[in-house]
Amino acid sequence: MHITVVGGGFGGVKTALELAKNKKVKITLISDRPDFQYYPALYSTATGGSHLQSWVPLGEIFDVYDNVTIIIDTVTKLDKTKKIIQTAAGKKLNYDTLVLALGSVTTYFGIPGLDHYAYGIKSKDEITRLKQHLLNDFSKPNGADSHFLIVGAGPTGVELASSMGDYIKHLKKKFGTKQSPIKISIIEAAPRVLPRMSEQASALVLRRLKKLGIHVELNKKVEEETADALIVSGKPIKSHTVIWTSGVANAPFFKANDSQFNLAPNGRVIVDKYLRADKHVYVIGDNAANPFGGLAQVAIKDGHFVAKHILKKSHEKYTSGPLPVVVPVGSHWAIFEYKKLHFGGIAGAAIRQAADFIGYKDVLSFKRAFRAWTAQEEREDDAIIAGFSVEKN
Secondary structure (H helix, E strand, O other): OEEEEEOOOHHHHHHHHHHHOOOOOEEEEEEOOOEEEOHHHHHHHHOOEOHHHOEEEHHHHOOOOOOEEEEEOOEEEEEOOOOEEEEOOOOEEEOOEEEEOOOEEEOOOOOOOHHHHOEOOOOHHHHHHHHHHHHHHHOOOOOOOOEEEEEOOOHHHHHHHHHHHHHHHHHHHHHOOOOOOOEEEEEOOOOOOOOOOOHHHHHHHHHHHHHOOOEEEOOOOEEEEOOOEEEEOOEEEEOOEEEEOOOEEEOHHHHHOHHHOOEOOOOOEOOOOOOEEEOOEEEOHHHEOOOOOOOHHHHHHHHHHHHHHHOOOOOOOOOOOOOOEEEEOOOOOEEEEEOOEEEEEHHHHHHHHHHHHHHHHOOOOHHHHHHHHHHHHOEOHHHOEOOEOOOOO
16 A cells, blocks of 8 residues: 655644554655654744754664665645646555645735735744844844834744844844844734633733833734735734744645635635545545644644555544643743643743643654654754854844
């Protein structure tokens, strides 16, 4: 049996790992990047944390499996009738069973200027670009930007804003910057922070952000970004450091191949009770029309489920439901929520630490998971990220 898995994130890697345990199965894993990316740690790496917590080469993850072939390429076309996928490099690959776990991509909702001027933290390249900007900015004689704007009060925006203050203090000390305090603001279109969590959890986090000195603007619409400012609800806010954490869309592969899928209004794929788009094609994680999608633990659950179904180890139907959510908000504090239970503080931070180790262990060996987990306590100077060196001017 030849199974092709597309996507090197949580869902794709977990699927391939579970399938690889059966030596009779041949797996081809196709990913557009050579590393597995641990998304929950990206905000930390973007604010001076170690790159080891965020990226692990796919080759290291699968080095003990001789039935897994890794291809670094981008899938562009699918022909379900012929059971062939085509890549950007022009390869045509046959499959017996296909698992699509491409994840989501950033969308700017057509807002002018964001794609050119805004920074992001959703990839190695984006983080490197942001840190290069910050290092260059703080090395200037007149100091850095006086106002940092973070667009989006979802988990990523909250995590980033709450850790940015300490990183700014580190950079000011490093470069001897004497300027007045730098303002950090979160801009959010919804009426509250963490809008997918309960109102009670949102209120706790809002109080925590204000305690950290983060300015929060709610019910505000971003309309445009220029070279010097972000236009918010008709008013310009001067800044050269706008970080976009809002807005994701389904991988463009699905829209480009919409004749092969039944797409929901949000562009995600409608699947059956076994996460299949048809008998030989599974769609999991962010790509499936699952109301609880968008979380790493959902993608891991999907990968485990699909592998068992492919190998005929289970005929149970897929079930979805709310999963625990824990969001760090500064050092030694996190908000935890599961169903009607929610609390914030040191206990939440401890749960997040445990959850991160479990998350690493789901896709890495114990030794590598422990190394990535302990790297969360390490800092990197001058933003040296896996071969990308950032130098100050």
